[in-house]
Amino acid sequence: MKSPNQRARILDVARAAGVSTASVSRALSNPSQVSDETREAVLQAVEQTGYRANRAARNLRTQKTGAILALIPNLSNPFFSQVISGIEQVASQAGYSILVADTENQSTPKIHVADVFTDGIADGVIILDGFMEPESIESVRATGSENLVVYACEWAESVGLPSIRSDNAEGARLAARHLAECGHKRVGHICGPKDNILTPTRRDEFVKEARALGMEVRDEWILPGDFRLASGAAAAETILAMDQRPTGIFSASDMMALGFMKGLLAAGIKIPEEIALIGFDDVAIAAYMHPSLTTIRQNRVEIGRIAAKALLERIQNPNKDWEHFQHIVPVELVGRESTGPLPQK
Amino acid sequence: MKSPNQRARILDVARAAGVSTASVSRALSNPSQVSDETREAVLQAVEQTGYRANRAARNLRTQKTGAILALIPNLSNPFFSQVISGIEQVASQAGYSILVADTENQSTPKIHVADVFTDGIADGVIILDGFMEPESIESVRATGSENLVVYACEWAESVGLPSIRSDNAEGARLAARHLAECGHKRVGHICGPKDNILTPTRRDEFVKEARALGMEVRDEWILPGDFRLASGAAAAETILAMDQRPTGIFSASDMMALGFMKGLLAAGIKIPEEIALIGFDDVAIAAYMHPSLTTIRQNRVEIGRIAAKALLERIQNPNKDWEHFQHIVPVELVGRESTGPLPQK
DNA sequence: CTGAAAGCGCTTACAG
C-alpha cells in the first residue's frame, strides 16, 4: 500500500498483480488480449493501488492528446454556450476533453491553428469564429491537418474546411414569408456585423424573397447592426425618426430584436400592431418577452453535437479522403406575439 | 529542412544549432543561463526548423499539465459564460489552458475531483457547481490536493475550500432597503433552487432586513424557484391568485424576475405601479426590458478572474500554508424602471 | 556555461 498522495504507476500495478507492465496495459486498454486470469489479477491490483493511467505519458507515447479545442470569439457571449454544450456532450462521451480559448481576448497570445497540432495541445479544433485570420487557416492546409479542423456556425469563403451551420438562407426566407402572410407590404432588416459572412446571407436572401413576394424593401430600411442589444436599440432610433416606416422588421439576431423592441416600446409604438418583429436564434428569453418574440430557431446544441461528431470521425480516421463537407442544420420559424396572429383568410 | 508536416524535435534544433539538447532547452526556457552565442544559434535554429516544444513530453517530464479545469453545472446556462471568460483572461495570460466539463451532462462519466490530479488532467480545478458530491470533495483533502481547488460563485459548507463569490447577503439587504425606500410595506421573494446554498442566504437575509425595516413578509409570499425563467412565470401565477399581494418582489435571479415580469404584464399588472421587481445578477438583457429591470449586479467576470488568480498562486506555491480563503466580491444595486423612481422626500 | 545521461510513465512492435 502506497502513501495516499503517492500515486501508483503502472509498474506498481504490475508488481501487485505479478505480471509485466505490458500485461497491465493490455488488460486495461484491450481486455480481450489477455487471459482471464491475468485480467482479473490486474483489475484487482488496480483496485488495490488506486491506479489511474497518467495522461501525459500516454499522450507522449501515443502521440495523441485526447482533447479538442473550441475557438470562440467571445466567451462571455451566451450565444456560444449552447454550442459548447453540444460539443461537450459528444466529446466527453467519446472520452475527449474540451479546451476553450477566446480568440478576442487581447491578453491571449494569438492562436495559430496549425500550432495547436505541432504543440500537441489538441487532436482537433472547432472554430466558432468567422474572423480567424486567413493565414492562420491556410497554415492548417500547409501542414496537412485540414482534416482536423471544422467550422461550426460560421464558415469562411475560399477555405475549403468543413462547416456545420444553420440554414441561414432558408431562415431569412421563412422570415420574409411570414411577414408576407401577416399582410405586411413594407419591411426592413437589421443586419449582422459588417464583414461577418452570415450578414450578406441573411440580408440578401431576406430582401430577395421579400421583393419576390411583392413587399417593398427600401435601402434605408436595411439597418446596420452587430448582433448586440445596443445596436438593436440604435436601429429603433433610426426607424422612429423616419417619415415612412416599414411595418415589419427581420432582425439578424434575437438580441438586436430585443434592443429594437425596447426602443419601440419606450417610444409607445405598439408591437405587432404598428411594427411587427422577427428575430433569429430563439434565445431562452425570446418566449418570455412581452410581447413574446417571433423568431427563427437555430438548434445550437445540435450544431455543436454534429460538429464534434464530424471532427471525431476525422480524428479517428485522418487519412480517409473526406469529401468537402458542408452540413446545413434546418431552422424553424417560431411564431409568437411580436408578429401577431395570422390574418384570418 | 524537414518536410512540412514532419515536426521538428528538440534534437533537430540542437543539431542545426550545433549544441546539445540541454542547451536548446535552457536557451528557450531560461535564456540567461546560456551564453549569447548559444542563445542566438538556438533561436536561429528554432526559426529555421519551426520548432515548438511538445506539450506531452514537457508535461511528462515536469509533472505539470499547464491546464486548469472548470467544473460547470450546465454549460448551456449563460450565467457561467462570463465567469469562464474571466477565468480565461487570467489563465491564458499566464500560459495556462482552460478545460471545461459539464457536471450535469449525464453522458459524461462522473468526475471525481481528486482523479483530475492523479490522471494528470489539470494542475488545478475551479468548481462552479454547488452540488458536487461531498465525497468527491473530501477525496481532494484526502489526497492533499486541497490547495489546488477553489470554488467560484458557490461554496460548500463543511468543506474548507477557498471560495470566491458575490456578497449575497449584502445583495439581499440592498434589495430590501431599496424596496423600503420606494415606500413598500409588503414584500415577497422568489427563491433560488432548493438545496442550493445560495438560496437560504439570499432569502433569509432579505426577509430579516425587510422586517427590520418594518415591511411585512408573509410566508406565502416566499415563493419557490430554480433560477430559471419558467419558475418565475409560475411564481407570477401564484401571486396573481392571491387576495392580498405583496407590492414588491425580490427575485433571487434575473431570469426568474423576467419570467415573473412576463406573467404580470400578460395579466395586465403594471410594473412598478402595482408590483415592483428587483432581480439578481444584472444579465445583459435586464437593461433592455420594458420596463428595464432593477437588479443586484454580480461582477461575474471579476469572480472568474479572482478565482483563477487565487488558483494559479496556489499551483505555483502549493506547499505554502494558505489561510482559509473566502473572497467576497462586492455587489451593487442598479436602479431601473421596474422599481420606479424613488419617492421625492 | 555546457553536454552526456537519466528518467518522467506509458504503449507496442518484437520475439517467444
Place this chain on the structure above:
DNA sequence: CTGAAAGCGCTTACAG
C-alpha cells in the same frame, strides 16, 4: 498469451 525492451520528446541534476 506474455514479457523484455525500446522509445515517445522533453528537462534537469550532475559533472566538468
